[in-house]
Amino acid sequence: AMKEKNPWHKSGIVIVAVIAVVAVVALVVVFVVQNMPLPQKYKYGIVLDAGSSHTTVFIYEWPAEKDNNTGRAEQKHSCNVKPGISSYAGTPWKAGQSLRECMREAEKNIPKQRHAQTPLYLGATAGMRLLASDEVFRAVSETLQTFPFSYQGARILSGQEEGAFGWVTVNYLDDRLKQGALDLGGASTQISFVSKMFDGSESPGNSVTFRLYGNDYNLYTHSFLCYGKDQALKMALSGPPAIRDPCFHPEYVETKEYSKLYDSPCVSDRKPQGAPAFFQHTGIGNFQQCQDVVRSLFNFSQCKYSQCSLNGVYQPPLQGVFGAFSAYYYIMDFFNLTDTSIPLDTVKERIARFCATPWQQVKQQNPGIKLKYLVGYCFAGTYLLTLLTDGYNFTSETYSNIKFIHKQIKGSDAGWTLGYMLNLTNMIPAEAPNEPPLPYAGYVVIVTVIIILLVVLFLF
Ligand SMILES: Nc1ccn([C@@H]2O[C@H](COP(=O)(O)OP(=O)(O)OP(=O)(O)O)[C@@H](O)[C@H]2O)c(=O)n1
Numbered sequence: 474a475m476k477e478k479n480p481w482h483k484s485g486i487v488i489v490a491v492i493a494v495v496a497v498v499a500l501v502v503v504f505v506v507q508n509m510p511l512p513q514k515y516k517y518g519i520v521l522d523a524g525s526s527h528t529t530v531f532i533y534e535w536p537a538e539k540d541n542n543t544g545r546a547e548q549k550h551s552c553n554v555k556p557g558i559s560s561y562a563g564t565p566w567k568a569g570q571s572l573r574e575c576m577r578e579a580e581k582n583i584p585k586q587r588h589a590q591t592p593l594y595l596g597a598t599a600g601m602r603l604l605a606s607d608e609v610f611r612a613v614s615e616t617l618q619t620f621p622f623s624y625q626g627a628r629i630l631s632g633q634e635e636g637a638f639g640w641v642t643v644n645y646l647d648d649r650l651k652q653g654a655l656d657l658g659g660a661s662t663q664i665s666f667v668s669k670m671f672d673g674s675e676s677p678g679n680s681v682t683f684r685l686y687g688n689d690y691n692l693y694t695h696s697f698l699c700y701g702k703d704q705a706l707k708m709a710l711s712g713p714p715a716i717r718d719p720c721f722h723p724e725y726v727e728t729k730e731y732s733k734l735y736d737s738p739c740v741s742d743r744k745p746q747g748a749p750a751f752f753q754h755t756g757i758g759n760f761q762q763c764q765d766v767v768r769s770l771f772n773f774s775q776c777k778y779s780q781c782s783l784n785g786v787y788q789p790p791l792q793g794v795f796g797a798f799s800a801y802y803y804i805m806d807f808f809n810l811t812d813t814s815i816p817l818d819t820v821k822e823r824i825a826r827f828c829a830t831p832w833q834q835v836k837q838q839n840p841g842i843k844l845k846y847l848v849g850y851c852f853a854g855t856y857l858l859t860l861l862t863d864g865y866n867f868t869s870e871t872y873s874n875i876k877f878i879h880k881q882i883k884g885s886d887a888g889w890t891l892g893y894m895l896n897l898t899n900m901i902p903a904e905a906p907n908e909p910p911l912p913y914a915g916y917v918v919i920v921t922v923i924i925i926l927l928v929v930l931f932l933f
């Protein structure tokens with residue numbers, strides 16, 4: 474009998490193979506889809522930074538299901554209003570009104586179902602330290618309570634908190650190396666850093682301890698009230714009647730109201746008897762002389778500690794790199810000098826040349842810059858350099874340890890607000906995060922390749 478070929482034999486193998494391949498592909502697909510991260514659910518927090526010159530509403534966002542020890546809160550949105558609430562001393566209700574528009578934006582930026590559980594904090598800094606108006610706080614609180622968030626209250630931060638939380642923000646997410654923090658505001662300025670030479674014993678008032686990513690830190694921090702850039706300018710102007718002012722450009726002439734100059738506690742006791750109502754403010758644009766004026770605002774005559782920065786305030790030796798933000802950044806960004814590999818002498822020369830440039834020419838060369846800011850950069854640049862060198866003791870050698878920064882990793886603004894919220898929500902990461910051994914994509918690729926390998930072996 475003829476051996477009949479079984480036509481089913483060959484096609485049977487093919488069918489089995491196809492089914493096997495389809496099954497494996499299906500397996501892989503199901504596996505990948507199943508293991509894909511679910512659409513994230515987020516939690517939110519709102520912090521209002523009520524500074525002396527502005528109020529900024531910050532919205533932070535972090536994954537809801539993750540434990541909080543991995544450093545993942547990020548800035549989702551920010552909204553800025555000027556001027557600061559402390560400028561509404563005469564009309565407190567307007568301070569409340571001024572925040573409405575940004576708060577409505579916050580409502581839009583946070584999903585409705587999360588509103589009620591979103592904490593809302595307002596922290597005020599140096600402007601309110603100087604004003605200390607209960608009426609302004611009451612008006613602001615009333616406004617904030619009309620929004621559907623979980624209002625946690627408004628308060629004035631101490632200078633120590635402001636410095637310490639700025640340090641936490643700068644070091645959050647970045648556990649590789651501990652950076653110091655330099656904050657130059659309108660009404661106060663802060664310096665915060667960790668130093669081997671500082672254990673808090675010499676000056677307990679400058680000491681703050683934190684546990685961050687598995688390490689304990691003893692932080693040195695100090696806030697100088699009245700030494701923000703706007704109040705420092707008032708102090709500089711209120712010296713001997715500033716007729717010919719080295720901190721303003723040649724050809725700058727402006728008639729100014731004397732009483733406006735003395736409207737802050739930083740300068741009120743300097744007001745001379747029988748001062749005229751108006752004075753002519755005339756620039757001569759001289760960096761060296763402007764530096765002398767700034768130095769005269771710093772008192773170096775007494776120090777009861779092993780060493781001091783200025784005004785008899787203890788400061789341990791500088792250590793490590795520093796993130797310098799807020800006005801430090803705005804000023805150096807204007808001068809195109811945020812790159813600190815540029816030698817300090819070159820930086821001084823450039824600012825000196827700017828100060829010596831006649832005001833008309835400065836205006837022509839900087840058409841895009843608001844005049845109220847532009848007019849102040851000669852003083853601001855001189856003040857910044859003098860504070861860093863004569864004040865904090867940075868040198869030509871250590872200047873490059875400063876990094877002028879605006880945003881943190883992942884786009885959060887550098888400043889005290891993120892650190893403040895992390896602290897109040899118990900989210901300052903006490904332990905270092907547990908990294909998964911493989912990134913997710915790598916894990917999927919490896920699993921898939923192994924399965925395909927097994928299938929190929931099986932077929933042959
Ligand atoms: N784009 C900007 C924004 C602000 N400024 C100025 O920089 C200074 C500091 O601003 P900021 O850090 O916002 O200070 P505040 O938080 O308002 O003040 P403080 O921290 O002292 O309360 C102010 O003189 C402000 O006018 C600037 O030159 N350019």
Ligand SMILES: [Ca+2]
Binds near residue numbers: 598799
């Ligand atoms: Ca500030």
